Amino acid sequence: MNPETRLLIDGELVNAAECKTYPNINPATEEVMGHVADAGPEDMDRAIAAARRAFDDTDWSTNHAFRLHCLQQLKAGLLANMEELKRQISAETGAPLGICGQAGPQCELPIEFIDYTLASLPRYQWHRNIGTNEIMGGNNERLVEKEAIGVVAAITPWNVPLQINLAKCVPALAAGCTVVLKAAPDTPWCASALGRIVAEHTDMPAGVFNVITAQDPVQVGEQLVTDPRVDMVSFTGSTAVGKHIMASAAQTVKKVFLELGGKSANIILEDADLAGSLLSALAVCFHAGQGCALNTRLLVPRARQAEVEALLKTYFGLIHYGDQSSEQDIMGPLVNARQRDRVLSYIEKGKQEGARLLLGGGIPENLPKGYYVQPTVFVDVTNDMTIAREEIFGPVLCVIAYDNEDEAVRIANDSPFGLSGSVWAGTLDRGLEVARRLRVGTVNVNGGNFYGPDAPFGGYKQSGIGREMGTEGFEEYLETKTIAIAV
Incomplete structure (x- = not known):
């Protein structure tokens, strides 16, 4: 090289x-x-x-x-x-x-x-x-x-x-x-x-x-x-x-x-296309979750949580990793052993505090070398849990259920961080209305992507x-x- x-x-x-x-x-x-x-x-x-x-x-x-x-x-x-x-x-x-x-x-x-x-x-x-x-x-x-x-x-x-x-x-x-x-x-x-x-x-x-x-x-x-x-x-x-x-x-x-740091929320509103919008949850695997603006909290309507869980099990099965030369994979290892161990300790903390492990949660058995952690999804997460409050910087998603739009915005804003976020809505106007209520520096609406050389990037609060x-x-x-x- x-x-x-x-x-x-x-x-x-x-x-x-x-x-x-x-x-x-x-x-x-x-x-x-x-x-x-x-x-x-x-x-x-x-x-x-x-x-x-x-x-x-x-x-x-x-x-x-x-x-x-x-x-x-x-x-x-x-x-x-x-x-x-x-x-x-x-x-x-x-x-x-x-x-x-x-x-x-x-x-x-x-x-x-x-x-x-x-x-x-x-x-x-x-x-x-x-x-x-x-x-x-x-x-x-x-x-x-x-x-x-x-x-x-x-x-x-x-x-x-x-x-x-x-x-x-x-x-x-x-x-x-x-x-x-x-x-x-x-x-x-x-x-x-x-x-x-x-x-x-x-x-x-x-x-x-x-x-x-x-x-x-x-x-x-x-x-x-x-x-x-x-x-x-x-x-x-x-x-x-x-x-x-x-x-x-x-x-x-x-x-x-x-x-x-960031602990960004991805809000899927009740009128959004659930199947399409949930694909965005896979972004937590991008570069093994080592991105400050990645959406690591997924906020979903409580009434549709069972559908969400079924879809996430299917979607996360699409994630392949372990081949550093791949032109298609989006996920690799954590950067070092210390970071891998830190992510694993957060996963254990999530279990201890009562979150339910939907998938992943450990080191992949088929990869004995490399600092890999399985794509991990927790459900039944409440916003006061450690895994919902602190930046993990690994491929770990926290699914939080809400009852109405105001509660979703409150949960999203109830964080020491304010770096980024996403909103999925049935109409653009509704998506923009919620986006403007978020106390964050960048927001993606209905699959938008703020990343660009002319777009200011930074955060509110402790971000x-x-x-x-x-x-x-x-x-x-x-x-x-x-x-x-x-x-």
Whole structure:
């Protein structure tokens, strides 16, 4: 697969300072595929210093045309390496090869999404005149300027690593920021590959883009978040870690973007086509349920619960998994043994709290290798159970019955999270009415799909702060300055 094993610091591909490496393990086979640089504090300090210097001492932040040129080169470099990237992403995430193509967000689609930034950047209004006003005895002409926020720490997860690496780094670079990308320990090659492409395919000045991989994310991550030379932290991951980052970053009052957990509800209304809409429940198996926006709570009319159970038994029988090279499968293993054990512990908790296991619930007997968990469905779930409150991040569906539409909305909103949701209704108007009552950042109605480079993505409540993608995502990396001129 020819993976990149080095860090990118100050324009050079380098080994870690102490030449340490750590193994990269394939979650489908449990085998070591190769190694990657294991960075320490000295490496992180060099990366931050390089990003600070590149922002302060070059014209990267103000030369919009040059940035566009470099991002065009980045897109071309990604396309030239796409087939190799697919194999690497599939190998280190465990995702079947098919969802690394057009059928999923692992590789091809996020590379295509760069086109949105390339088209938007030349049109963006960096300056605007808001006119004159008279105040305190004088007339003033006011200008509003948009400027890059500075050095950005991009801290990314392992579930869809290339997608989120690009969703953070491309807008940040387009805005004129410099970046230190800290990869998730389980998926380092998705970040180190970007480092090599930037170094070999683009004219980005040294220090504009830096990549750090490390086996222990805590030490170098804390260093990155607390360093006063860093102006902003953009983090995607668990809510618990996001809270810690927010508290740590507060010591230097730096801006924080957080895209955190979810416990999204899929509401099937009484007048919806039950057989058709229930197929959407299979999405909980996509990438083994390792997606923050996946709908893990299924809300169904109580009077039709028996029909729901029969259909789910049939539908979940359609899910095949275990072949990492498959172009059709949507499910692979969990990313590591720790995550597999965590999911299994939630399944046991569901049983203990009185939920009824409809199907799945364990490790598949036919797959002795790999961190697989069977597609699992619980019924008779109440919204106060642990499996309905906490993010499991595995192929586990909780079916919750409701008596009327108001109760369905109440249950959906009764969550510490507010990332996403879905509504199925007999009419579009009714579906939109319910969608607008949900306290979430994204909603799909009757099979819609919000995912796209121009669609803002993020959550309410403990699902995060700010938005990724779209104009809103680009502007996360900008400061606003108002200038007044006496006239």
